[in-house]
Structures are given as structure tokens and as C-alpha cells.
Amino acid sequence: MLPGPDQIIECPHCHALARYGTLISGNTFGARLWTDGKQLAPMLPEVPPFTRCPACQAFYWVEDAPEVGQLNRWGDIKPGTPQAWADAPEVQEPSPEEYQEVLARGRPDGLTGERWEHLLIRAWHRYNDAYRELPAGTGAPALPEPIRTNMVTLTSVLTGESPSDHLLRAELQRQLGNMTQARRELQNVHDAPELVSQMLHLIEAGDATVREFQWE
Ligand SMILES: [Zn+2]
Structure with missing residues (x-):
């Protein structure tokens, strides 16, 4: 598995920032499948498609959220990168x-x-x-x-x-x-x-x- 940069997005309701990891490549090695169709693949982590904004508590679809920029979490953070990007909470699946x-x-x-x-x-x-x-x-x-x-x-x-x-x-x-x-x-x-x-x-x-x- 080769992780890519973190994608920074903003909540479509209140513009609070959030982020999720991207993948350059992944695979289904070690994947587990359940009878309800859910699959968990450790080498292919999934971004929850639907989430709740921790700032305003509204729900939104991640693909509807405007993309603000990308953050390389494995290297040095480029000078000029807003600290708010690095501090943005990771997108979570609702409970x-x-x-x-x-x-x-x-x-x-x-x-x-x-x-x-x-x-x-x-x-x-x-x-x-x-x-x-x-x-x-x-x-x-x-x-x-x-x-x-x-x-x-x-x-x-x-x-x-x-x-x-x-x-x-x-x-x-x-x-x-x-x-x-x-x-x-x-x-x-x-x-x-x-x-x-x-x-x-x-x-x-x-x-x-x-x-x-x-x-x-
Ligand atoms: Zn919000």
C-alpha cells in the first residue's frame, strides 16, 4: 500500500476543514468479507462517503465537500501551508x-x-x-x-x-x-x-x- 497526500476539504455547511488520506496504490490482500457485503481490506482503507461535521454537527457527503488543497503528511509540510490544514480532523464514519x-x-x-x-x-x-x-x-x-x-x-x-x-x-x-x-x-x-x-x-x-x- 502506498499512501498519497491527505486531501483537505471543507464542510459544505460551515466551511470547517476536514481531511482524509488518499492512496497512490492499494490492494485487497488480507481482506475480510462478511455476509452483509461489508469488506475490510487493511491495504485498501476506505474513506467514509458520508460524515458528520464535528464543528457544526451537520451531515454531508464527502464528494460534495469543496476541495481546499492537499497535504503531504510523509514529508515536511511545505512552507506557507496553513497550519489549519495540518490540524484538520480526519473524516469519520457516523456512529x-x-x-x-x-x-x-x-x-x-x-x-x-x-x-x-x-x-x-x-x-x-x-x-x-x-x-x-x-x-x-x-x-x-x-x-x-x-x-x-x-x-x-x-x-x-x-x-x-x-x-x-x-x-x-x-x-x-x-x-x-x-x-x-x-x-x-x-x-x-x-x-x-x-x-x-x-x-x-x-x-x-x-x-x-x-x-x-x-x-x-
Ligand atoms: Zn460544518
Whole structure:
């Protein structure tokens, strides 16, 4: 992995600065993949696409934030670089509670369908984060009602027919405890036998917790 400079951006609401690391090159060596589609790759760190400004508390999409400049964090900071760039806080993914705060207001006005889907998926993944390392045989607690509501909304938003859409809907149904529907969705996935087989195994076991895919 070869890190690039830090990108400095400003909050579209209050202009407070923030930053995130860029990559010149990365790879998926050592990547981990979970049943809900979340992947963590240590050599390909991700910039959260959606964040909360620590200065004004408003939420924004990182790609909407004006770019102010770039900071080379590995070399000397060039003379004339504003100290505020070096001090800018790193962009953080919202907490599960912060996502709930956003989703409790319903679909934001003017939000594209793609972003609405993305927001629902990120909120779901963030909720699942607390249960990714549970040992086999230990289940996540019952879904809180607001989380369940978001997941049901997501199943209706995910209308695509791609294998990943079917896998995601199968996983949503499995975590919602609808094992028959989960199994039905998997019948439409033909090109990922390893993933399907592991999910079917969980469905047979009545396991509704997010699990990491295991590779031989
Ligand atoms: Zn702000």
C-alpha cells in the first residue's frame, strides 16, 4: 500500500476543514468479507462517503465537500501551508446512533435513489459492526425496531436483479429471520456458489447474525 497526500476539504455547511488520506496504490490482500457485503481490506482503507461535521454537527457527503488543497503528511509540510490544514480532523464514519438520527427523519429531500440506498446500507453495516466478531454459537440480540424498519425499507429499495442485489436481499431476510425468503433469493444467485453455500448453511442453522465468510 502506498499512501498519497491527505486531501483537505471543507464542510459544505460551515466551511470547517476536514481531511482524509488518499492512496497512490492499494490492494485487497488480507481482506475480510462478511455476509452483509461489508469488506475490510487493511491495504485498501476506505474513506467514509458520508460524515458528520464535528464543528457544526451537520451531515454531508464527502464528494460534495469543496476541495481546499492537499497535504503531504510523509514529508515536511511545505512552507506557507496553513497550519489549519495540518490540524484538520480526519473524516469519520457516523456512529450507529448518528445514522439512526439521520434515518429517523425519513428520506432527505432531493436525495438521489442511489444515495438513499447507499445510506440505508451504510447504516445497516454500521449497526452490524458490533456483532462481526461474535463466536459461532453466539447470536446478536433481537433487532431494535428502528433498525428492523430500516432493513425492511432497504429490501424494498434494492430492486435490482444482479447477483449482489439478490445476495444483499437474502442477507436482509436472513437477519430479519425470514429464512424461507432468504433461501428463495439465493436461488437467483448462480455465480457465487461458495458464498451461497455458506449462507444456506447459516439459514439451515436458523442463524440470523452477521457472519464472516470463511475461505479454505
Ligand atoms: Zn460544518
